[in-house]
Amino acid sequence: MPRTHEPEDGWGAIIVRFRLYVAGNMPNSRRAVANLRKFCIDHIAGRYTLEIIDVYEVPERALEDKVMLTPLLSVETPHGIKRIAGDLSDRASLAAAIDAGSLG
Amino acid sequence: MRKTATGIRGFDDLASGGLPEGQTTLVSGAAGAGKTVFALETLVHGARDLGEPGIFVCFEEDPAHLQRSALSFDWGLDAIPETDLWFLDAQSDLDMGRSGNVDISGLLAVLQAKVLQMGAKRIVFDAVDMLLREIADPNIVRREVYRLRDWLLKMKLTAIITAKVFNTTSAQSGQPSMEFIEFMVDCSILMGHQILEGVFQRNLRITKYRGSPHQENETPFVVGAKGIDVAFMHGMEKPHASVSSERLSTGHGQLDDMLNGGYIRGASILMTGYPGTAKTTFCAYFLLAACLRGEKSLFVSFVSREDEIVRNLQSVSIDLQPHIDSGLLRMVSTRALRGSAETHMLMIRTLAHEHGATCVVTDPLSALSQSGSPTINGPYVAERLIDWAKSEGITVMCTSRLDDAEGADEASPTQISTIADTWIHLSYDLALGERNRRFSIIKSRGTSHTNQLREFVLSDQGVTFRDVYVGAGEMLVGSQRWGRERSDELALREQEAAADRETARLNGDISKLEGGIALLMAQLETKRAEAATLTERTDEQVSDTEQTRDKMRDLRGG
Numbered sequence: 024m025p026r027t028h029e030p031e032d033g034w035g036a037i038i039v040r041f042r043l044y045v046a047g048n049m050p051n052s053r054r055a056v057a058n059l060r061k062f063c064i065d066h067i068a069g070r071y072t073l074e075i076i077d078v079y080e081v082p083e084r085a086l087e088d089k090v091m092l093t094p095l096l097s098v099e100t101p102h103g104i105k106r107i108a109g110d111l112s113d114r115a116s117l118a119a120a121i122d123a124g125s126l127g
Numbered sequence: 128m129r130k131t132a133t134g135i136r137g138f139d140d141l142a143s144g145g146l147p148e149g150q151t152t153l154v155s156g157a158a159g160a161g162k163t164v165f166a167l168e169t170l171v172h173g174a175r176d177l178g179e180p181g182i183f184v185c186f187e188e189d190p191a192h193l194q195r196s197a198l199s200f201d202w203g204l205d206a207i208p209e210t211d212l213w214f215l216d217a218q219s220d221l222d223m224g225r226s227g228n229v230d231i232s233g234l235l236a237v238l239q240a241k242v243l244q245m246g247a248k249r250i251v252f253d254a255v256d257m258l259l260r261e262i263a264d265p266n267i268v269r270r271e272v273y274r275l276r277d278w279l280l281k282m283k284l285t286a287i288i289t290a291k292v293f294n295t296t297s298a299q300s301g302q303p304s305m306e307f308i309e310f311m312v313d314c315s316i317l318m319g320h321q322i323l324e325g326v327f328q329r330n331l332r333i334t335k336y337r338g339s340p341h342q343e344n345e346t347p348f349v350v351g352a353k354g355i356d357v358a359f360m361h362g363m364e365k366p367h368a369s370v371s372s373e374r375l376s377t378g379h380g381q382l383d384d385m386l387n388g389g390y391i392r393g394a395s396i397l398m399t400g401y402p403g404t405a406k407t408t409f410c411a412y413f414l415l416a417a418c419l420r421g422e423k424s425l426f427v428s429f430v431s432r433e434d435e436i437v438r439n440l441q442s443v444s445i446d447l448q449p450h451i452d453s454g455l456l457r458m459v460s461t462r463a464l465r466g467s468a469e470t471h472m473l474m475i476r477t478l479a480h481e482h483g484a485t486c487v488v489t490d491p492l493s494a495l496s497q498s499g500s501p502t503i504n505g506p507y508v509a510e511r512l513i514d515w516a517k518s519e520g521i522t523v524m525c526t527s528r529l530d531d532a533e534g535a536d537e538a539s540p541t542q543i544s545t546i547a548d549t550w551i552h553l554s555y556d557l558a559l560g561e562r563n564r565r566f567s568i569i570k571s572r573g574t575s576h577t578n579q580l581r582e583f584v585l586s587d588q589g590v591t592f593r594d595v596y597v598g599a600g601e602m603l604v605g606s607q608r609w610g611r612e613r614s615d616e617l618a619l620r621e622q623e624a625a626a627d628r629e630t631a632r633l634n635g636d637i638s639k640l641e642g643g644i645a646l647l648m649a650q651l652e653t654k655r656a657e658a659a660t661l662t663e664r665t666d667e668q669v670s671d672t673e674q675t676r677d678k679m680r681d682l683r684g685g
Contacts, residue, residue, distance in 0.1 A: 044233060046230065046232030046233060047232075049230060049232055051228050051229060051232075052232070054228070058227075078232060078233045079232075082237050082239065082240035085233050085236055085237045086215075086240075086241075089220065090233040090237075091217050091219075091231065091233050091237075091258075092230070092231060092233055092234070092261070092262070093229065093231075093232040093233040093236075094229070095233065096226075105222070105224060106220060106222070106223045106224065107224040107226050108223055108224070108229045109225050109226040109227035109228060109229050110226070110227040110228045110229070111227055112226065113225075113226040113227050114226075116224050116225065117226055119224075
C-alpha cells in the first residue's frame with residue numbers, strides 16, 4: 024500500500040529502494056533479476072539499493088510481506104511504496120512505477 | 128483409491144466414503160452456493176476430529192471475517208488451535224502493478240513451509256478464480272494451475288479448490304476458463320440452487336468422480352446451524368439400529384390389546400384419515416405413554432399452535448401440559464409454507480437430536496410433501512424421515528391427511544404407506560344420517576392384528592372402543608347396531624313373556640285336575656266308609672240274632 028510522506032533523512036542521493044522477491048532459480052525470477060539489474064545500470068546507477076529475497080529460503084518473509092506471486096518487486100521511493108509482480112520484461116511499467124514515486 | 132471423510136452429513140454417504148484422499152477436488156458454483164462452507168467444514172472435520180491439520184487459503188475473503196462468520200456454526204471453530212487449522216490471507220493487492228510473466232511460487236513457498244511445520248494433510252484454495260483473474264494471461268493461468276496441482280500431489284495433500292462459475296461464457300465475461308480445471312481434477316462437485324414454486328432449495332451434484340461409483344443426481348441440501356446437511360437417502364446398505372422387539376404402549380389399553388402390546392420400538396407408524404378423525408388424539412396417547420415411561424419425546428405440528436393442541440387434548444382428558452413442563456415432551460409448531468421440504472426435514476432431525484427424543488410425532492407428514500418441490504422431493508422426503516428415524520432407533524408416528532374423503536381406496540399404496548411399519552386408518556362411517564368413528568389397522572408388521580374395523584367413541588373421557596358387534600353375519604355400528612340390539616332384546620322379552628303365560632295355563636290345568644282327583648278321592652272315602660258301616664251293622668245284626676236265639680233257647684229250655 025502506498026504511503027505518502029515527506030522525504031525523510033537518509034535518502035540523500037538514493038532515489039529508490041528495491042526489494043525483489045524471487046523464487047530460487049525459477050525462470051521468471053532469473054529474468055526479473057537480470058531485467059532489474061540492467062534497468063538500474065542503464066538509468067539509475069548509484070542511486071538505488073537492491074535487496075533480493077528468496078522466498079524458498081525465507082518463506083516467513085514471503086508470508087509477512089504477502090508475496091503470493093513471484094517475482095515481486097517492491098519499489099520504495101521517498102513518496103511511497105509500489106509493488107510490481109512479474110519478470111519486469113515490461114520496462115515501461117517499471118519506469119512508470121519509479122517515476123510516479125520520484126515525482127511526488 | 129482411498130477416500131477421506133468430509134464429515135458433512137449425508138455427503139460422505141453420497142460420495143461412498145468422501146473425497147479422494149491425496150487428490151484434488153473442484154467445488155464450483157455461483158456466488159453464495161455454499162462452496163466456502165463446504166470446504167471449510169471439510170477442513171474443520173479433519174482438524175478437529177481426524178487429527179489432520181489443514182490450511183485454508185483465502186483469495187477472496189478476509190480470513191478474519193470468514194472465521195467470524197463461521198462462528199455461527201456450532202463447529203467449535205475458535206477452539207481449534209492455529210497449529211491445526213491455519214488461514215492464509217492471499218487476497219490480491221489491487222494496487223499492484225504488472226510487468227511481464229508471473230508464477231505462484233511465492234504462494235507455494237509459504238504453503239510448503241507451513242505444511243511441513245503443521246504436518247497438514249488437508250488444504251483449501253477458496254475462490255481460486257480470483258487468483259487466476261489476477262494472473263490474467265490464459266496461458267500463464269493454465270501453466271500455474273498445473274503447477275499447483277503437481278505441488279499438491281507432491282505434498283500428498285487432500286485438496287479442495289473452490290471456484291465461481293458464471294452463466295456467461297468466459298470469453299464474454301472476461302473470466303479465465305475453468306473447463307480445463309475440470310479435466311485436471313479427479314473429483315468435481317457442482318453446487319447450486321433452484322427456486323421451485325417460490326421455494327428456495329439448494330442442491331449439489333457430483334459431476335465427476337474418477338474411479339468411484341457415485342450418485343449422479345442432483346441432491347438437495349440445506350445449510351443449518353451444524354453446517355451443510357445433504358439429503359441423501361442411503362437405501363438399505365446402511366445398517367439400522369438393531370431391530371427391537373420391545374413393545375411400546377400405544378397409550379390406550381384397548382389399542383394395546385389390539386396390537387399385541389403396542390407399537391414396536393423403532394417402528395414407523397402412519398396414521399391416515401380425513402381431518403377431524405382423531406389422528407392427533409391417538410398421537411397424544413402415544414406421547415403420553417412415552418412420557419409416563421420417562422422417555423423424551425417430540426411433537427412437531429404443522430397445523431396448530433402448541434397451546435391450542437394442549438387445550439384441545441385436555442378436552443378429551445389427555446393432559447400433556449405437565450410433561451411439557453417437566454421437559455420430557457417438546458412441542459414445536461411451524462408452518463410448512465416457509466421453507467422447503469428439506470428444511471423441515473432438517474429441522475425435525477435437529478430438534479430430535481437436541482432434545483434426545485426417542486419418540487417423535489410429525490403432524491401431518493403430508494406437510495413435508497406439500498412444501499418445496501412436490502413432484503420431486505415429496506414422498507422422497509417422507510421416506511428419508513422414516514429411514515432416519517429407524518437408523519436412530521426412534522419410534523416415529525406420522526399423520527397424513529387423505530385428499531379424498533369417505534370411500535378412499537385404502538388399498539392403493541402411497542409411497543409413505545408402503546414403507547411404514549404400521550398403518551392405521553381413521554374414518555367416519557356414514558349411515559342413517561349420522562357419523563360413527565371407525566378405527567382400522569390396515570397393516571402392522573410384526574404384529575398379528577385384528578382385521579376388523581372397530582368403532583370408537585370420542586368423548587370428554589377420551590377414546591373408548593366399542594366391542595365388535597356381529598349380528599346376522601354382518602358387522603354393525605352405530606344406531607343400526609343399537610337398533611338391532613334393541614329389537615333382539617325385545618324379542619327375548621317377548622319369548623319370556625310367552626313362556627310365562629304358557630306355564631300359568633298349564634298350572635291352571637294341573638290344579639283343576641288335581642282338584643278333580645281330590646274330589647273323587649273324597650267320594651271314594653265316603654263310599655268305603657258306608658260300606659264299612661254296612662258291614663258293621665250287618666255283623667251286629669247277625670250277632671244280635673244269634674244272641675236272641677240263644678236266649679230264647681235258654682228261656683224255653685227247658
